[in-house]
Amino acid sequence: MPRPxxxxxxxxxxxxxPPPGRRVAIVGSRRPSPYGEAVxxxxxxxxxxxxxxxxxGLALGVDAAAHEGALAAGGCTIAVxxxxxxxxxxxxxxxxxxxxxxxxxxxxxxxxxGTPPQRANFPRRNWAIAALSDVVVVVEAAEGSGALIxxxxxxxxxxxxxxxxxxxxxxxxxxxHQLLRDGAGLVQNARDVLAALGAQQEVLxxxxxxxxxxxxxxxxxxxxxxxxxxxxxxxxxxxTLARKLGxxxxxxxxxxxxxxxxxxVGRRGAGYVRLAPGGIxxxxxx
Amino acid sequence: MATSVRSVLLRGLDVLPVDVEVDIxxxxxxxxxxxxxxxxxREARERVRSAVRNSALPxxxxxxRMTVNLAPAExxxxxxxxxxxxxxxxxxxQAGAAAPPEAAFLGELSLDGAVRHVDGxxxxxxxxxxxxxxxxFVPAGDAAEAALVADxxxxxxxxxxxxxxxxxxxxxxxxxxxxxxxxxxAVAVDDLAExxxxxxxxxxxxxxxxxxxxxxxxxxxxxxxxxxxxCLPGILPPLTRDEAIDLAQVGSVLGELEPGRPLxxxxxxxxxxxxISMAGLVGGGSGLARPGEVSRAHHGILFLDExxxxxxxxxxxxxxxxxxxxxxxxxxxxxxTYPARFMLVGATNPCPCGWEGDPVKACRCTPAAVDAxxxxxSGPLLDRIDLQVRVSRAPLEALxxxxxxxGSSVVRERVAAARGRQLQRQGHLNAALTRAELRRLTGIRPxxxxxxxRWSSARGLTARGFQRAWRVARTVADLQASDEIFEAHVLxxxxxxxxxxxxx
Ligand SMILES: [Zn+2]
Numbered sequence: 001m002p003r004p005x006x007x008x009x010x011x012x013x014x015x016x017x018p019p020p021g022r023r024v025a026i027v028g029s030r031r032p033s034p035y036g037e038a039v040x041x042x043x044x045x046x047x048x049x050x051x052x053x054x055x056x057g058l059a060l061g062v063d064a065a066a067h068e069g070a071l072a073a074g075g076c077t078i079a080v081x082x083x084x085x086x087x088x089x090x091x092x093x094x095x096x097x098x099x100x101x102x103x104x105x106x107x108x109x110x111x112x113x114g115t116p117p118q119r120a121n122f123p124r125r126n127w128a129i130a131a132l133s134d135v136v137v138v139v140e141a142a143e144g145s146g147a148l149i150x151x152x153x154x155x156x157x158x159x160x161x162x163x164x165x166x167x168x169x170x171x172x173x174x175x176x177h178q179l180l181r182d183g184a185g186l187v188q189n190a191r192d193v194l195a196a197l198g199a200q201q202e203v204l205x206x207x208x209x210x211x212x213x214x215x216x217x218x219x220x221x222x223x224x225x226x227x228x229x230x231x232x233x234x235x236x237x238x239x240t241l242a243r244k245l246g247x248x249x250x251x252x253x254x255x256x257x258x259x260x261x262x263x264x265v266g267r268r269g270a271g272y273v274r275l276a277p278g279g280i281x282x283x284x285x286x
Numbered sequence: 287m288a289t290s291v292r293s294v295l296l297r298g299l300d301v302l303p304v305d306v307e308v309d310i311x312x313x314x315x316x317x318x319x320x321x322x323x324x325x326x327x328r329e330a331r332e333r334v335r336s337a338v339r340n341s342a343l344p345x346x347x348x349x350x351r352m353t354v355n356l357a358p359a360e361x362x363x364x365x366x367x368x369x370x371x372x373x374x375x376x377x378x379x380q381a382g383a384a385a386p387p388e389a390a391f392l393g394e395l396s397l398d399g400a401v402r403h404v405d406g407x408x409x410x411x412x413x414x415x416x417x418x419x420x421x422x423f424v425p426a427g428d429a430a431e432a433a434l435v436a437d438x439x440x441x442x443x444x445x446x447x448x449x450x451x452x453x454x455x456x457x458x459x460x461x462x463x464x465x466x467x468x469x470x471x472a473v474a475v476d477d478l479a480e481x482x483x484x485x486x487x488x489x490x491x492x493x494x495x496x497x498x499x500x501x502x503x504x505x506x507x508x509x510x511x512x513x514x515x516x517c518l519p520g521i522l523p524p525l526t527r528d529e530a531i532d533l534a535q536v537g538s539v540l541g542e543l544e545p546g547r548p549l550x551x552x553x554x555x556x557x558x559x560x561x562i563s564m565a566g567l568v569g570g571g572s573g574l575a576r577p578g579e580v581s582r583a584h585h586g587i588l589f590l591d592e593x594x595x596x597x598x599x600x601x602x603x604x605x606x607x608x609x610x611x612x613x614x615x616x617x618x619x620x621x622x623t624y625p626a627r628f629m630l631v632g633a634t635n636p637c638p639c640g641w642e643g644d645p646v647k648a649c650r651c652t653p654a655a656v657d658a659x660x661x662x663x664s665g666p667l668l669d670r671i672d673l674q675v676r677v678s679r680a681p682l683e684a685l686x687x688x689x690x691x692x693g694s695s696v697v698r699e700r701v702a703a704a705r706g707r708q709l710q711r712q713g714h715l716n717a718a719l720t721r722a723e724l725r726r727l728t729g730i731r732p733x734x735x736x737x738x739x740r741w742s743s744a745r746g747l748t749a750r751g752f753q754r755a756w757r758v759a760r761t762v763a764d765l766q767a768s769d770e771i772f773e774a775h776v777l778x779x780x781x782x783x784x785x786x787x788x789x790x
Contacts, residue, residue: 031653060653090654142648171648235645237678238781239485249485250762254777261740267784269636269643270486270505270678 010128011085011113014106018053018078022197025055025133025154027126027147028062028140029172034266035233036062036140036172038276039164041069043137046190048075052197055080055133057125058093058107062139062147067096070105077105080132082125084115108132123149130154135196137187138163141175148175151184160196162187167233226255227264227274235271288355289379292390293371294414295363296406297574298622299535301413303390305357306368308375313351321356324364324573333366333395334373341399341447344380352376362619364573366394367404370423370443377450386453389421390414393428393443401425401443408531408538408548411435423449426460431538431548433462434531471524471551476516479693487514490675490782492697495521496704497761498715500608500630500670502593502663504784505677506640506647511633514677515589516555518631520694522586523702524551529585532625536581539624554586556628560595568603568613568626575615575622580607583628593632594663601667604630608670630671634663644679672717672754674784704764716761721753728760730771737776755783 010016026044028036044054044066054070056063058079070077079100083089085107088097097107110128111121126146130136130153138161141147154161162185166173180186185196229244230236238256242249256272259265265272288309295302317331338345346352354372356363370393378385392410393401403425411422411432421439424432429442441461443449451457478488487503491514494501503511525533530549537543544550558567558579565571569578580588590596607613611627636642637656642649649656668674708715712727719728730738738759742752756771758779763771 031649169645171644171646174648235643237483237486239483242485249489250778251774253486253489253781254774257741257777257780261737261744267676269645270509270676271645 010108010110012106012108013085014101015076015104016106016108018106019076019104021051021053021076022135023053023055023078023133024193024197025129025136025150026062026066026139027056027129027136027150028138029142029145029147030059030061030063032061032065032140033166033170033172033233033268034273034275035166035231036164037065038232040065040139041072043139043164043187043190043193044069044077045073045075047193048073048077050190050194051075052194053078055129057082057129058088058097060090060092064093064096066139067100071099071103074103076103078132079105079107080125080129081107081109082111082122083109083117084111084113085109086113087116089117122146126150127153127157130157130159133159135160135162135193137193138176138179138184139187140164140166140170140172142171143174143178145175148179151179160185162193162196164188167231170233172233226252226259230265230272230274232274232276235268235273237271240271289375289385291371291375291378291385292414292419293368293392294390294410295361295365295367296409296539297620298624299409299539300622301410301417302358302361303414303417304361304363304368304371306371306375307355307357308372308379309353309355310346310350310379311353312349315349315351318351318353319356320353321359322362324362326366327356327363327368330366330369330372330395333369333397334376336397337369337395337399337446338373338376340397341445341450343377343447343450346376346380364619365404366402367392367406367410369393369395370401370446370449373446374423374449374453377446378453381450381454383454386421388419389423390419391423391449393423393425395446399446401445401449403427403541405541406539407431408434408543409535411438411440412535414438421461427545429460429462430546431534431543434534434548439463475520476513477520477694478517478691478697481510481513481517481691484510484514484677485691486781487675487677488691488697490673491518492521492701493758493761493765493779493782494518494629494631494673495697495701496716496765497672497708497757498629498705498717499672499758499761500632500717502632502634502668502671502674502785503677504634504636504674506635506642506644506679509677509679511677512557512589512591515557515587515591515631515633517694518587518629519553519555521697521701522553523698523705525553525585533584533586536577536584536624539577540582554583554628555589556583556587557589557591560590560592560597562596562600564597564600564603567600568607569615569622569624570617573617573619575617575619575624577624578613580604580613580626580628581624584625586628587631588628589631589633591633593634593667594659598662604667605670608667632663632667632671636660636676643676646679668785669750671785672758673782675782676784700765703767704761707764707767708761716757716764719753719757719760721749724753724756724760728756728771729769730756730759730776731773734759734771734773734776737773737780741776741780755779758782 040062048070054077056066126149136154163176163179242252371391407428408431415438423441426442432440607626613626614623637651641647759776762775
């Protein structure tokens with residue numbers, strides 16, 4: 001078991017040590033479904049709005065969505081890097097890193113300045129994320145995903161591990177479901193996480209209330225019936241839609257393109273998924 | 287007085303008539319061959335001498351000096367096909383007879399005087415008929431091939447003795463008047479009726495077939511990309527007689543035609559393995575280049591499975607045939623051009639591990655690796671492929687649950703009707719529509735045009751990509767027998783433009 005770094009061992013840019021307050025790590029797949037990305041962003045925003053500091057790894061996908069969500073709520077967020085603190089990797093997140101610093105957050109690293117991205121360093125970085133957090137929430141992790149290393153580290157370090165459930169058909173939810181089966185806390189919304197932090201007792205009086213703060217508004221594209229048959233995590237093939245709706249395939253294809261142009265659906269593999277409105281659009285394609 | 291007999295050399299699908307002149311004189315005795323004779327023609331001396339003697343025909347006396355001149359002198363000649371003409375010239379000279387008018391001779395001789403097969407008889411016959419030859423003597427086994435050419439009397443030769451007997455004594459020989467051979471009917475092997483699910487991919491195949499568009503299928507292993515591609519010949523109309531003859535010329539040069547049944551209406555389906563050499567793919571070899579897979583796929587389908595595994599240089603070499611419908615190759619023996627107008631159907635995994643985008647199995651590749659893999663395919667080739675679809679692995683339960691849909695014959699009728707509309711409107715398929723033709727002929731409605739423009743600017747399409755989407759929309763409209771392109775046609779067409787979507 002690697003020795004987790006103490007905060008004073010870390011090289012940092014930005015405000016360090018961080019302001020006092022509870023810290024929650026939100027980690028997950030670098031290529032999440034639109035569902036996973038939307039959950040990470042909303043969860044981070046809701047937690048940040050209550051003053052929680054969101055910790056993540058500045059990777060693509062769930063990590064970036066978590067940082068974005070925290071920033072959108074005007075919160076403070078910490079990015080734990082697997083490179084030297086003077087190197088932003090991946091480059092696609094350079095702008096995000098700058099905004100984290102501008103918002104009073106920090107980039108930190110246990111590696112010397114100038115350390116380039118190296119495969120072996122990322123698991124160690126995941127230990128640091130766990131060490132810096134009170135709770136680790138895993139949002140979408142395929143089997144063998146790096147986010148599961150963070151969860152393992154959290155257990156070893158006696159941190160609370162929580163996970164967001166997904167579709168039983170989705171490979172991206174396999175890791176989360178394993179965690180839940182093994183006793184991780186269930187996260188349906190920010191209140192579940194706040195409860196685990198032992199804070200904000202007053203919000204817990206109605207635990208069965210629908211998780212409003214995670215609810216997605218009706219996607220753009222109006223009341224197109226096609227959308228009811230599309231999932232936000234699992235792709236549906238045009239042929240399946242044609243069969244379910246009893247419509248000719250050419251019509252389904254043209255309606256899907258219209259929805260795609262309106263930003264309401266995106267392509268995934270051989271099918272389409274529903275996109276969250278106003279969400280960050282990286283999940284739109286691919 | 288020298289005797290001159292006409293024969294022919296092949297230059298790709300073109301011919302070079304050759305005059306074989308024999309002159310027998312006194313002087314230094316011997317048998318000389320002049321006029322840039324290559325190795326196989328120099329060997330002809332031995333074959334011709336043996337064939338003439340073994341046919342019990344007179345050979346010039348020992349002390350004579352015999353010169354065989356091959357004209358034009360500047361063209362290098364490397365073909366056994368001149369044997370028959372050389373032997374006939376010598377025999378006519380010995381008999382003091384003149385060469386028959388408007389006749390030519392083509393065939394290799396064996397030592398016992400039999401006339402043997404040569405490659406390219408159909409090509410030779412076409413070229414000679416165009417140059418005024420009316421009687422062509424060819425090996426008996428190749429006569430059916432030569433007889434495809436109209437306005438040509440084809441004389442089927444079994445032995446040299448038979449030929450000289452006919453020329454000198456008027457003995458009868460079997461002959462055919464050309465242009466009557468039947469076209470063997472196309473029999474489709476793979477039928478769309480056997481494909482479960484894959485509705486979008488089936489539809490993309492139909493559109494590709496209707497407009498002659500190139501198609502790329504991306505999907506995990508076992509998603510049936512090969513099966514789908516193999517269904518294409520069955521939804522295309524059979525080859526016309528002219529197309530069948532075009533294709534048979536390639537088979538003729540390669541010596542691959544079925545003896546006695548040279549014409550087939552079946553669309554060729556060629557699926558070379560990704561380890562194929564560039565020469566094998568586009569044509570090549572030493573001396574004069576031989577046709578490659580692109581020409582064997584003329585008027586048909588070239589299916590490249592595992593597209594990303596092909597040598598990038600070979601894929602690059604596909605650009606000329608994709609643009610011009612033919613391929614020109616220069617080798618030591620000269621430059622030749624072969625036809626190569628084919629539908630390119632590519633298949634590829636979405637990523638190195640193959641499972642990117644699969645609903646059940648997780649992809650193990652890093653996003654950067656997926657990007658690099660997909661980018662390797664882009665560039666010059668992807669830019670020329672009008673339609674790109676994703677296919678998915680059908681889950682096991684779907685194999686029984688999903689309907690199999692229409693059979694190939696139903697789809698083929700719609701394809702044939704759509705092709706008919708295109709040929710009537712512009713004389714060629716939509717895949718070859720130029721920008722000017724798109725503007726002038728395609729009748730796009732304003733809202734449809736706006737949809738194209740919206741898509742184009744959102745995806746950052748080049749003018750070229752814009753036109754590709756427009757062409758596909760034109761084909762979608764043709765499948766609906768619509769003179770105008772409506773917005774729905776454009777929107778459907780954009781659904782099969784995966785590469786545009788990925789570019790966003
Ligand atoms: Zn993969």
